[in-house]
Every structure is written in C-alpha cells, then in structure tokens.
Amino acid sequence: MNQQQTLWQFMQQQSDKLLTQTLEHIGLTFISLLLAIAVGVPLGIFISRRRSFAGSILGVAGVLQTIPSIALLGFMIPMLGIGAKPAIAALLIYALLPVIRNTYTGITGVDPSIKEAAQAMGMSKSDILRKVELPLAMPVILAGIRTAAVINVGVATLASFIAAGGLGEFIFGGISLNNSNMILAGAIPAALLAILFDVSLARVQKLNVKKLAAASKALVVIFILLAGFYLAPAAYGSKLLAGFTPEFMGRQDGDLGLKEKYGLKIRTLVISDAVMYKAAYQKRLDVISGYSTDGRLKAFNLVTLQDDRAIFPPYYAAPLVSDNALKKFPLLEQTLNLLSGHINDSVMTELNYRTDYLHETPEKVARDFLVKEGLFRPSRQGNDGTVRIGSKIFGEQYILAEMYRMLIEGNTNYAVSTKTGLGGTKICFDALTNNQIDFYPEYTGTGLLVMLQPDQQTLNSLGSNRDKTYNYVKSEFYEKYRLHWLKPIGFNNSYALMMRQQQAAALHIKTISDLKRFLDNK
Amino acid sequence: MISVQNISKHYGPVKAVDGVSFEVAEGETVALLGTSGCGKTTTLKMINRLIEPTAGELFIDGKNVKDQPAELLRRSIGYVLQNTGLFPHYTIEENIGVVPSLLKWDKQKTRQRTLELLEKLHLPQDVLKQYPSQLSGGQQQRVGLARALVADAPVLLMDEPFGALDNITRTKIQEEFKQLDELKRKTIIMVTHDVQEAFTLADRICLMHKGKIVQIGTPQQLLFHPAIDFVKQFLEGQRLQLELASVKVTDLWDNFSDQPGEDAESETADITIWEAFRLFTNGRTSVTFSRANERKKIDFSALMLAFQQYQEQQTA
Ligand SMILES: Nc1ncnc2c1ncn2[C@@H]1O[C@H](COP(=O)(O)OP(=O)(O)OP(=O)(O)O)[C@@H](O)[C@H]1O
Ligand SMILES: [Mg+2]
Numbered sequence: 001m002n003q004q005q006t007l008w009q010f011m012q013q014q015s016d017k018l019l020t021q022t023l024e025h026i027g028l029t030f031i032s033l034l035l036a037i038a039v040g041v042p043l044g045i046f047i048s049r050r051r052s053f054a055g056s057i058l059g060v061a062g063v064l065q066t067i068p069s070i071a072l073l074g075f076m077i078p079m080l081g082i083g084a085k086p087a088i089a090a091l092l093i094y095a096l097l098p099v100i101r102n103t104y105t106g107i108t109g110v111d112p113s114i115k116e117a118a119q120a121m122g123m124s125k126s127d128i129l130r131k132v133e134l135p136l137a138m139p140v141i142l143a144g145i146r147t148a149a150v151i152n153v154g155v156a157t158l159a160s161f162i163a164a165g166g167l168g169e170f171i172f173g174g175i176s177l178n179n180s181n182m183i184l185a186g187a188i189p190a191a192l193l194a195i196l197f198d199v200s201l202a203r204v205q206k207l208n209v210k211k212l213a214a215a216s217k218a219l220v221v222i223f224i225l226l227a228g229f230y231l232a233p234a235a236y237g238s239k240l241l242a243g244f245t246p247e248f249m250g251r252q253d254g255d256l257g258l259k260e261k262y263g264l265k266i267r268t269l270v271i272s273d274a275v276m277y278k279a280a281y282q283k284r285l286d287v288i289s290g291y292s293t294d295g296r297l298k299a300f301n302l303v304t305l306q307d308d309r310a311i312f313p314p315y316y317a318a319p320l321v322s323d324n325a326l327k328k329f330p331l332l333e334q335t336l337n338l339l340s341g342h343i344n345d346s347v348m349t350e351l352n353y354r355t356d357y358l359h360e361t362p363e364k365v366a367r368d369f370l371v372k373e374g375l376f377r378p379s380r381q382g383n384d385g386t387v388r389i390g391s392k393i394f395g396e397q398y399i400l401a402e403m404y405r406m407l408i409e410g411n412t413n414y415a416v417s418t419k420t421g422l423g424g425t426k427i428c429f430d431a432l433t434n435n436q437i438d439f440y441p442e443y444t445g446t447g448l449l450v451m452l453q454p455d456q457q458t459l460n461s462l463g464s465n466r467d468k469t470y471n472y473v474k475s476e477f478y479e480k481y482r483l484h485w486l487k488p489i490g491f492n493n494s495y496a497l498m499m500r501q502q503q504a505a506a507l508h509i510k511t512i513s514d515l516k517r518f519l520d521n522k
Numbered sequence: 523m524i525s526v527q528n529i530s531k532h533y534g535p536v537k538a539v540d541g542v543s544f545e546v547a548e549g550e551t552v553a554l555l556g557t558s559g560c561g562k563t564t565t566l567k568m569i570n571r572l573i574e575p576t577a578g579e580l581f582i583d584g585k586n587v588k589d590q591p592a593e594l595l596r597r598s599i600g601y602v603l604q605n606t607g608l609f610p611h612y613t614i615e616e617n618i619g620v621v622p623s624l625l626k627w628d629k630q631k632t633r634q635r636t637l638e639l640l641e642k643l644h645l646p647q648d649v650l651k652q653y654p655s656q657l658s659g660g661q662q663q664r665v666g667l668a669r670a671l672v673a674d675a676p677v678l679l680m681d682e683p684f685g686a687l688d689n690i691t692r693t694k695i696q697e698e699f700k701q702l703d704e705l706k707r708k709t710i711i712m713v714t715h716d717v718q719e720a721f722t723l724a725d726r727i728c729l730m731h732k733g734k735i736v737q738i739g740t741p742q743q744l745l746f747h748p749a750i751d752f753v754k755q756f757l758e759g760q761r762l763q764l765e766l767a768s769v770k771v772t773d774l775w776d777n778f779s780d781q782p783g784e785d786a787e788s789e790t791a792d793i794t795i796w797e798a799f800r801l802f803t804n805g806r807t808s809v810t811f812s813r814a815n816e817r818k819k820i821d822f823s824a825l826m827l828a829f830q831q832y833q834e835q836q837t838a
Contacts, residue, residue: 117603117608118609136611
C-alpha cells in the first residue's frame with residue numbers, strides 16, 4: 001500500500017469498479033425514481049380528487065420518510081432478502097413523499113377558473129387532467145421529482161449495505177479501511193451526480209409550458225434508460241454466490257488477495273457485515289467474509305475455510321499500551337498479561353456469541369469467564385491513579401475491556417475508567433497517541449496493515465507467521481510511536497471465508513483451495 | 523329556446539337559487555342582474571350543468587339538458603368567464619381551437635374560422651402565436667369571446683364578461699359587442715351586476731334578489747313599471763342615465779309637435795335618446811328624424827320636452 005497515491009491515481013486504478021458503481025448508483029436512483037413516479041403521481045392525482053384522503057396518505061408517506069435509512073433497509077431484508085429488491089423498495093419509499101405531495105399541490109394549485117373553463121368547453125375529466133391540470137402542475141411536480149432524485153442519490157449510497165452495489169461500496173469500504181482516496185472516489189461522484197441531476201432537472205423545470213410537455217416525455221425515456229444501467233450485467237456467473245464487506249473488497253488481505261493468490265473467481269455481492277451472516281444462514285449467500293471469532297459463526301452454524309495459502313495475516317489480539325502508562329502504572333503490564341493464554345479462537349467465539357447473540361452484557365460475560373478461569377478478584381476500590389481503557393465499537397472489544405477492568409481493579413490499587421465504543425481503529429489509535437486513553441486491545445494484523453503499511457516485500461516475508469508478525473509490529477510500534485504491544489491474549493481474530501457447515505461438508509470444501517477447485521470444476 | 527322551470531340550488535341551509543323560472547326566446551339577449559351573492563352565477567352554471575340543480579328542469583330547444591352527457595351539451599353552448607379562463611399554456615390559436623379540436627374539425631376549417639373571428643373582434647393576427655399573458659386585458663377578453671364563438675354554438679352564456687376591464691375599454695368592447703352580427707343571431711344569457719351594462723346590451727333583464735327573480739322584463743318595463751319597490755330602489759341611483767339609454771326617439775314620436783322635416787338628410791329614430799344627444803354637437807341646432815315614411819324636424823329643447831312628457835305618461 002502506497003500512502004502517496006493520489007486520488008486521481010486511485011480512481012484510474014479502480015476505474016472499472018468506479019464505472020460499475022457509478023452506473024449501479026444511477027440505475028438504482030432512477031429505477032426507484034421511476035417507480036416513485038409511477039406510484040406517486042397517480043396517488044397525488046387521486047388525493048387531489050378525494051381531498052378527504054389527502055391527510056392520511058400524505059401522513060403515511062411522511063412517516064415512512066422519517067424512518068432512518070439503515071433501519072428501513074433492515075426492515076426490508078426479512079421481506080425482500082438482500083440485493084436490489086429491498087434497496088429499490090427503500091429508495092422508492094423515500095422518493096414517494098415529494099412526488100405525491102408535489103403532484104397534489106400542483107394539481108390543487110391550478111387556477112379553478114381555468115379548470116372551469118375547460119369543463120365549460122366540454123372537455124372530459126381525462127382531457128382536463130391530461131391537457132390542463134397536469135401540464136400546469138408540471139413545474140411543481142418536477143420540483144418534487146427533483147427533490148426525490150437528490151434524496152435518492154444520497155440514500156442509494158446505503159444500498160451497498162445490503163449488496164445492491166452503488167458508490168457506497170467505495171464510501172463505506174474507504175471508511176472502514178481508513179482510506180480517504182477510496183472514500184472520496186465514492187463520495188465525489190455521488191455528490192456530482194446529485195448536483196448534476198439537481199441542475200438539469202432545475203433547467204427542465206424552468207422551460208416554458210410548451211417545451212415542458214415535450215421535455216417531460218423525454219425525461220421519462222431518459223429515466224428509463226438511466227434505470228437500465230443497473231441491469232448492465234457486471235459480474236460473471238458462478239455456482240456459488242459470495243457476499244463480502246466493502247472493507248474486505250478493498251483489502252490486499254481480502255478480495256484482492258483471493259483473486260491474486262488463489263485465483264478465486266466467484267460471483268460477489270458487496271454487503272454490510274450487519275446482515276451478511278444472516279444472509280448466509282438463509283442461503284441467500286454461500287460464501288462470506290467474516291471474522292474468525294465472530295459470535296454469529298456459532299449462531300448461524302457456519303464454518304471457516306482454512307487459509308491454505310496464507311493470505312490473511314494473523315490478527316492476534318494484545319493490549320496496545322502507551323509508554324507513559326507503563327511508567328505511571330508499574331503494575332499494569334503484569335496485570336494485563338494475566339489474561340494471556342486464556343482465550344483461544346473458539347473460546348472467543350463462544351464469548352462473542354453470548355453477547356452478540358444471546359444479548360448478555362459484556363460485563364457478565366467477562367466476569368463469568370474470569371471466575372471460571374480462577375482469575376477473578378473482587379475490586380479493591382483503590383484510588384492510586386486512574387487507568388483509562390479504550391475499546392473499538394464491537395462486542396469482542398467490550399468484553400476484553402471489561403475483563404481488563406476487573407483484573408486491574410482486583411489486582412491493583414488503580415481505579416479504572418473505560419472509554420468504550422471509540423469507533424474504529426483510527427479513533428482508538430489517535431486517542432492513545434494523544435494520551436486520551438492508556439491502552440486498548442488491538443490486533444497485530446490491523447497494526448501491520450492499517451498503521452504501519454509496510455511494502456509488499458516486508459509483507460511477503462512475514463506471511464501468515466504469527467510470531468514474525470507480532471515481533472515486527474512490536475518493534476516498529478515502539479520505534480515509530482513509543483507504544484508497547486503486551487503479550488498476545490491467544491486468539492486470532494483474522495479475516496476468514498465462511499460457509500454453511502452443511503454445504504461445506506456436502507461439497508467437501510475445507511480450504512479456500514477446495515473452494516476454488518469446486519468453482520473451477522465445470 | 524331556453525326554458526328554465528322552477529330550478530333551485532341549495533347548499534345545506536343556503537338557498538343560492540330558489541325556484542327560478544324564465545324563458546329566453548331565440549336570438550334574444552337576457553341579462554341576469556342583481557347584487558353580489560343573489561344567485562346569478564349559480565343560475566347560469568345550471569344551464570350548462572357546471573352545477574347540477576337541486577330541483578327543477580331546464581330545456582334547450584325543447585330538450586331536457588339532462589338527456590345528453592354534460593360534455594356534449596357544453597360543446598354546443600358558448601361560455602365566457604369573467605377573468606377569461608384562458609389556458610396559460612396554450613397559444614391564442616390553441617386556446618381558440620379547443621372546442622373545434624373536441625369536435626374534431628379539420629385544421630383548415632379551424633384556421634379559417636379563427637382568422638374570421640380575429641377580424642371581427644379586431645384582433646391582430648400576430649396574437650395567434652402568443653400566450654395569454656402577453657395580451658392586454660381587453661385583448662384577452664376578446665380572445666375569450668372568440669373561444670366561445672368559434673364553434674358557432676347557438677347559445678352563449680356569459681358571466682360578467684366585461685367585469686375585469688377598465689371603464690373605457692369596457693365601453694368600447696360593449697359597443698363592439700352590440701355591433702357584432704355574429705351575436706345578433708345568438709340566444710344569449712349574460713350575468714352582470716352592472717345596471718348600465720344590462721340596460722345597454724340586453725333585450726330583457728331578469729332582476730334577482732336572494733335567489734329569487736324579482737322582475738323580468740324590458741328595460742323600460744323595469745324603469746317605468748317596477749314590480750315592487752325593490753326594483754325602483756335598485757335602479758334609482760342611475761335612473762336618468764338608464765332612461766336616456768333605454769328610451770328611444772321612436773318612443774317619443776307622438777309627443778313631438780308636427781314639424782315635418784325638409785332636410786335632405788335624416789337620421790333613424792330607432793336610436794336611444796342618449797345616442798340622439800350626440801347628433802346635436804358641432805353647432806347643430808336641429809335634426810330631422812325619420813320613422814317609416816314620416817319625418818320630423820326636432821331641436822334639442824323639443825327633444826327634452828317630449829322626453830319629460832313621456833316620463834310623466836309612463837309613471838302616471
Ligand atoms: N359551493 C357553494 N357552497 C355553498 N354556498 C355557495 C356555493 N356557491 C355559491 N354559494 C352561495 O350561493 C349564493 C349565490 O352565489 P352566486 O355565485 O350564484 O352569486 P352571484 O350572484 O353570482 O354573486 P357575484 O355577483 O358576487 O358573483 C351566495 O350566497 C354564495 O355564498
Ligand atoms: Mg357571480
């Protein structure tokens with residue numbers, strides 16, 4: 001990974017993906033917009049005829065629009081699964097209100113004496129609608145469509161959470177990879193699209209009434225063409241369907257490595273990890289990119305495939321402590337090291353399962369575990385300075401933070417304050433180097449790939465060797481940042497490919513190479 | 523031609539129109555006159571079924587208006603609105619062409635008829651490609667009239683057609699309106715609250731009050747034989763002007779002393795006294811009027827004297 005890479009270089013290098021994502025984005029926006037028009041305009045006309053329905057229909061559309069987008073996408077999954085369908089449905093719902101409301105306002109706003117004249121001349125109701133009301137309401141209706149288009153460009157970025165593609169893949173991939181070029185490569189085109197649609201629809205809106213009629217018809221055709229972008233076939237077909245997170249898609253130790261080192265060719269959807277495991281369980285996906293200690297592995301009966309060519313570097317967890325803290329709290333190091341060797345992969349998976357899936361509190365899970373291992377001591381209520389613990393924003397980190405708190409309180413006279421939920425890697429790391437916290441649990445692979453970002457040669461030399469990686473990270477971190485990696489806790493929370501246990505067994509797939517062989521076998 | 527039989531329109535407790543009956547003969551112009559809110563517009567709109575009556579029947583040419591679909595009925599009745607109701611998104615040509623296109627006329631015929639009307643209504647041809655907002659109020663009103671006339675419907679309904687115009691333009695258009703031969707053949711019902719306009723344009727006036735007809739008759743009948751005091755009061759403010767505008771020189775014929783006119787040129791006696799006044803300008807002291815074969819030479823004071831006598835005879 002090259003830090004010096006410019007945005008432009010990134011975009012050029014990823015131009016294929018960028019193009020696909022942009023087209024998908026436009027397609028999603030316009031399919032849903034077309035549907036919103038097809039549903040919203042008639043509804044708007046209906047309530048302009050039966051005003052008594054206006055309040056309730058506008059009310060419902062208004063409430064739908066206030067549902068947070070992520071939640072709405074979440075609601076859609078049980079009904080419509082993952083992929084385009086739920087994304088389009090959600091976008092349709094957001095686009096509906098402005099379209100209905102403006103159609104209604106536009107039509108009811110037509111001068112009554114003009115409608116009366118039309119009636120008095122013997123025009124039929126449908127004539128009046130087509131020749132008088134709709135043309136005169138068109139600027140207002142277009143304003144609604146314009147609003148809807150802009151909203152949809154924004155919301156469509158979230159479609160990547162449920163494997164519907166779009167520029168969100170770059171944006172959210174970039175956020176989790178701490179790669180600003182990637183974020184911008186998604187965000188800038190999305191912003192440009194919004195501006196482009198806004199400006200061009202504003203132009204159309206300002207045309208005089210005569211040209212507007214022709215323009216509106218042209219718009220429908222253009223919208224249909226743009227909507228068609230989504231259907232442009234992107235991926236190749238394959239026997240199995242994979243769902244990878246945006247982050248995984250952009251990583252060398254992710255999709256890129258799978259392609260390079262294994263030559264894996266699998267039809268892939270991009271999806272958020274919030275819904276990925278469940279989608280695999282429900283057989284909507286066959287192969288997913290997960291974390292090897294994720295509790296859902298157990299909950300959804302999935303198995304990890306062995307990384308026989310070692311593309312996933314080890315992600316051994318260990319406390320990452322500042323130099324200050326070790327000096328200030330002499331007992332800290334030995335206390336934190338108490339946990340070392342007690343938690344292996346399957347233990348961590350089990351613990352995660354209890355918090356993530358059985359919804360036990362991290363505190364209870366941590367305490368039960370320490371008691372069982374004979375590590376628990378009641379708090380000494382000491383006041384010999386306060387150790388500040390940080391954690392990232394997911395269950396495993398919460399559990400570890402709780403364990404450390406109990407160990408420190410039980411074995412030393414230090415007090416503890418926890419700052420849990422510090423977002424992602426970047427935030428925790430910055431908090432640590434800026435002396436906002438004293439330590440947090442970090443993973444060797446993250447330290448290596450996200451912070452140190454060494455050249456390819458170094459990476460190759462480390463491979464997937466646990467000790468080499470640990471030692472490299474440990475010495476580099478001390479040299480560069482004056483931070484200490486304490487003893488590894490024992491488990492390896494690395495990336496892994498996962499399949500349903502049953503399917504993997506049936507297809508005799510144990511390793512990633514097995515998977516490739518199966519896919520290539522026509 | 524039009525027969526209105528005991529029609530009513532009630533909006534809950536409000537009796538907008540309450541048992542109104544009248545007849546309009548072919549080619550006649552009747553004005554519905556009355557104060558604001560007395561039910562004129564409601565009455566008019568029931569004729570082309572823009573409003574369906576609560577009770578009562580309406581016949582045009584002996585046919586109940588309910589016997590055909592409202593849309594078809596309306597295509598055979600011209601309608602002029604107070605604020606024109608022109609389609610802002612149609613050019614003038616398209617506005618005038620609305621009814622012909624509903625009637626599926628061919629383009630040539632519509633075009634020809636449109637040009638003919640433009641000429642009659644003193645509108646320049648360049649307006650055809652313009653939009654209503656580009657025209658003056660007076661021009662818009664003329665276009666509104668053209669739109670109502672284009673299909674040559676035998677019946678014309680007008681709701682305060684000149685109400686939105688300034689005085690000078692209104693008088694001018696009213697004048698043209700009277701001259702328009704196109705209108706002379708038509709059966710016209712017009713709504714107005716302008717007494718002057720009703721007296722100038724209508725053959726008969728139907729005076730309404732609170733949803734009912736108070737009196738229906740010729741201008742003279744209303745002026746000189748008011749059915750009840752309300753009619754008299756209604757006209758009182760402008761009585762002299764109305765009388766001058768409605769009494770004709772022929773009406774005074776017998777009150778003129780016999781002074782056979784010898785001038786070679788004579789004026790028709792079939793004009794109102796108001797119009798006759800204008801003949802006495804430019805230092806003319808006497809005018810010879812002719813009625814049938816008779817001629818009478820009259821000076822201004824003789825005219826006024828005869829008018830005074832006529833007023834007394836009528837009210838006696
Ligand atoms: N849709 C309606 N609902 C209730 N009342 C109505 C309705 N339309 C008219 N009215 C009432 O009926 C009465 C007659 O109305 P109409 O419009 O016929 O009066 P008008 O003589 O034309 O008055 P103007 O000279 O002000 O136009 C008025 O009192 C009016 O308030
Ligand atoms: Mg009225």
